[in-house]
Amino acid sequence: MNVEEHDRLKKLLHTALPPVDLNPEPARDLWPAVLKRLNAKQPMPPWYDWALLAGLVGMLALFPSAIPVILYYL
Amino acid sequence: MTGGSEQGNNDRQTQEQLLAFRHGNVDAFEQLFRLHQRAVYRWILHIVRNPAEAEDLTLETFVRIYRAHARFDPARGFEGWARTIATHAALDWMRSSRAERALRFETMEDPPAPAGIDAAMSAEIRARIIRAMGRLPPKLRIAALLAGVEERPHKEVAQALDISVAAVKLRVFRAVRLLKRDLEGQGIRP
Numbered sequence: 001m002n003v004e005e006h007d008r009l010k011k012l013l014h015t016a017l018p019p020v021d022l023n024p025e026p027a028r029d030l031w032p033a034v035l036k037r038l039n040a041k042q043p044m045p046p047w048y049d050w051a052l053l054a055g056l057v058g059m060l061a062l063f064p065s066a067i068p069v070i071l072y073y074l
Numbered sequence: 075m076t077g078g079s080e081q082g083n084n085d086r087q088t089q090e091q092l093l094a095f096r097h098g099n100v101d102a103f104e105q106l107f108r109l110h111q112r113a114v115y116r117w118i119l120h121i122v123r124n125p126a127e128a129e130d131l132t133l134e135t136f137v138r139i140y141r142a143h144a145r146f147d148p149a150r151g152f153e154g155w156a157r158t159i160a161t162h163a164a165l166d167w168m169r170s171s172r173a174e175r176a177l178r179f180e181t182m183e184d185p186p187a188p189a190g191i192d193a194a195m196s197a198e199i200r201a202r203i204i205r206a207m208g209r210l211p212p213k214l215r216i217a218a219l220l221a222g223v224e225e226r227p228h229k230e231v232a233q234a235l236d237i238s239v240a241a242v243k244l245r246v247f248r249a250v251r252l253l254k255r256d257l258e259g260q261g262i263r264p
Binding site for chain 2: 005006009010012013014015016017019020023024025026027028030031033034037038
């Protein structure tokens with residue numbers, strides 16, 4: 001793709017998606033919601049996440065050669 | 075009081091505020107929130123283009139900011155740091171249940187095309203371009219939206235994405251190339 005094509009496509013994109021309003025404002029005061037979310041207790045991971053983790057650790061302990069394979073897919 | 079000493083006092087006050095925030099002071103955090111919430115909201119709106127989602131992501135950004143207060147470096151300034159966290163929150167939003175997000179992205183209502191050159195583009199073609207944009211990988215889409223559509227300076231986008239200016243340019247180039255292929259596949263020749 002040459003520079004001219006690239007610029008034409010950028011212009012097309014710009015026309016299809018006009019930039020958003022320069023000075024948009026949130027519709028409400030967000031501070032109370034921020035405080036509420038900060039004070040909310042962080043949910044604990046469900047039991048099956050712990051079970052999965054325990055299974056994974058157990059499997060790696062039994063088959064250490066699987067560690068590079070797991071790391072590859074992470 | 076002279077202008078210079080007033081400026082000095084303000085700087086000292088700001089520095090104290092930033093240090094207090096770094097130590098987890100909620101009052102200092104509220105002052106920083108009041109000072110920067112509009113800028114963060116605008117930045118996120120540039121990316122998600124949906125006011126309700128932008129509000130929710132602004133909340134999420136400030137929650138992340140507060141939780142990361144101990145890692146804040148006052149010497150680097152608050153605004154750029156907040157923008158980086160906001161960009162990552164928006165990126166996570168794009169990645170989570172991507173198909174649904176893409177659908178929302180493609181069905182969102184942009185302001186009506188202004189008269190003149192934009193009016194020449196049919197609504198159908200606009201919709202196809204928006205859909206193609208929604209299909210881009212989030213990392214490329216965010217770079218294309220900020221640098222290509224919103225025309226934010228590459229340096230600012232690079233800082234927000236934690237990458238180099240060259241990497242921003244490369245992402246925009248790749249995004250545009252993918253868009254071209256997608257549009258050509260739909261019979262639209264840019």
